[in-house]
Amino acid sequence: MNWLDALAEASVRSMAQRTSRRSLLASLGALLVGTAALPLLPVARGAEPPQKGAAPTGGADDKAAAKAAALQDPQSCDYWRHCAIDGYLCGCCGGSQHSCPPGTEMSPVTWVGTCHNPADGLDYVVSYNDCCGKSTCGRCLCNRNERDTPIYIPFQSNDYNWCSGSAKGNLAYHCSTARIVGQAR
């Protein structure tokens, strides 16, 4: 086994001649810090699957998925029933898409239109009743206005009937619901 002893001795001696003891500390330190820093690089984050609740990374798939999710989210302006909404979503104001928040009253005079539900491929008649009697909610302002007409075609314009039919003079506008009242056939 002399040749093995000779090989080991030669390589250890040559390494000892070429490297300093501090370089071992330097390279070990670099390895430790580098391993810890690698997950912070954008390359490493891009390879991970997106986590729930994480900010979207802007890819085309993420955008399509976010749009599909918004179509079914009652607190999103893109929710399919909100195709003609103009106002604050009652679902963000303590009510829901078909009920008023406590302390407000639903106006019987309303704007009515149709929206297409992509989930079942049908068109529905949607009534956007305002909730009245408190000052504006201020959350989730949406303004999509599909098939709203200018006020010179008044019967299908949604700009002038804010809480106008509300009893007891509750003219303060708070938020808007989006109630399904029938199927558009």
Place this chain on the structure above:
Amino acid sequence: MRPALLMLLACSLATAVRAYEPAVNYMLQCMGCHTPDGSGEPGRVPSIRDTVLPFARLPAGRRYLVQVPGAAQSTLSDVELAALINWMIVELGHATPQGFAPFTAAEVAQYRRTPLTDVRSERERLLALTH
């Protein structure tokens, strides 16, 4: 030739304005103000429910039902408007189909061309005639 004709037909069907049943046209054109049962809002929005049948039995009332701005200026065709008024007389006015003379598209077209300028006093005159 035939495929070209079929395509033309398909295109014209696809671009045609969507036609709805009278009940849906009531929701889209009337219900927002007149409320689902046609009773309206006392002092603000007149009732359809109480007046549509008595008005449909008077010649001047028939003109009023077509000339009232919400009807005459709607985006409905004469055929659709005639069907909608007939639907309202039965469903909101609780008439039997034999209890009134149905509106035709020609009758609607004839009245619709003439604007009704003083809607409120005409309505009051008709209410006095029917009571």
